[in-house]
Amino acid sequence: MGKIIFATNNAHKLSEVQALLGDAFELVTLKECGITEDIPETAATLEGNALQKARYVFEKTGADCFADDTGLEVEALGGEPGVHSARYATDGHDFAANNRLLLKNLEGQSNRKARFRTVIALILEGKEYLFEGIVEGTIATRESGCEGFGYDPLFVPSGEIVTFAQMSAEAKNAISHRGRAVAKLVNFLKDGKL
Numbered sequence: 001m002g003k004i005i006f007a008t009n010n011a012h013k014l015s016e017v018q019a020l021l022g023d024a025f026e027l028v029t030l031k032e033c034g035i036t037e038d039i040p041e042t043a044a045t046l047e048g049n050a051l052q053k054a055r056y057v058f059e060k061t062g063a064d065c066f067a068d069d070t071g072l073e074v075e076a077l078g079g080e081p082g083v084h085s086a087r088y089a090t091d092g093h094d095f096a097a098n099n100r101l102l103l104k105n106l107e108g109q110s111n112r113k114a115r116f117r118t119v120i121a122l123i124l125e126g127k128e129y130l131f132e133g134i135v136e137g138t139i140a141t142r143e144s145g146c147e148g149f150g151y152d153p154l155f156v157p158s159g160e161i162v163t164f165a166q167m168s169a170e171a172k173n174a175i176s177h178r179g180r181a182v183a184k185l186v187n188f189l190k191d192g193k194l
């Protein structure tokens with residue numbers, strides 16, 4: 001089994017991505033490779049942040065690694081919160097406050113189109129690769145469901161009538177932004193083809 005570092009401290013994401021990778025690769029956590037500090041994410045784009053995190057880990061370890069960055073892009077808000085999704089309402093990754101602010105900013109708005117976009121930056125044998133996954137959908141007018149995390153209680157993927165937070169992890173992974181980006185990563189890791 002190959003080993004690869006996933007540059008995240010989010011246990012929920014680790015298990016989500018490990019499930020998608022199956023037995024092909026064992027994910028190594030940041031803690032396991034001795035990185036306990038917060039990795040800077042100061043770029044202006046998802047691509048920039050994913051690369052910044054992967055390069056940081058590669059410089060410290062010299063090992064194969066990948067990092068992801070995700071944003072919720074809301075059409076009526078000009079693509080916001082986008083790269084600011086984690087700290088939309090406060091500095092502290094407060095999911096409930098982010099959801100309240102999103103609902104407030106969309107009050108009275110009939111265009112509720114949104115998409116989640118994930119970018120994964122992989123550094124394999126010192127070479128850099130980017131993978132993108134997108135899921136289109138709409139922002140509901142109130143929160144529903146308690147699965148998942150982040151904006152899941154508000155995001156209804158296209159073709160569904162329930163939010164991500166009302167879906168099982170398997171059902172969400174099958175269509176999600178991260179699921180799609182990870183599928184591209186996994187295909188590449190398994191076949192060596194982009």
Ligand code: IMP
Pocket residue numbers: 068069070071072085086087093098148149150151152164176178
């Ligand atoms: P990250 O780059 O994956 O940490 O994502 C940044 C922010 O986007 C998170 O703090 C969440 O608010 C939001 N986010 C990322 N992925 C998801 C998801 O699958 N569902 C809901 N919100 C998400």
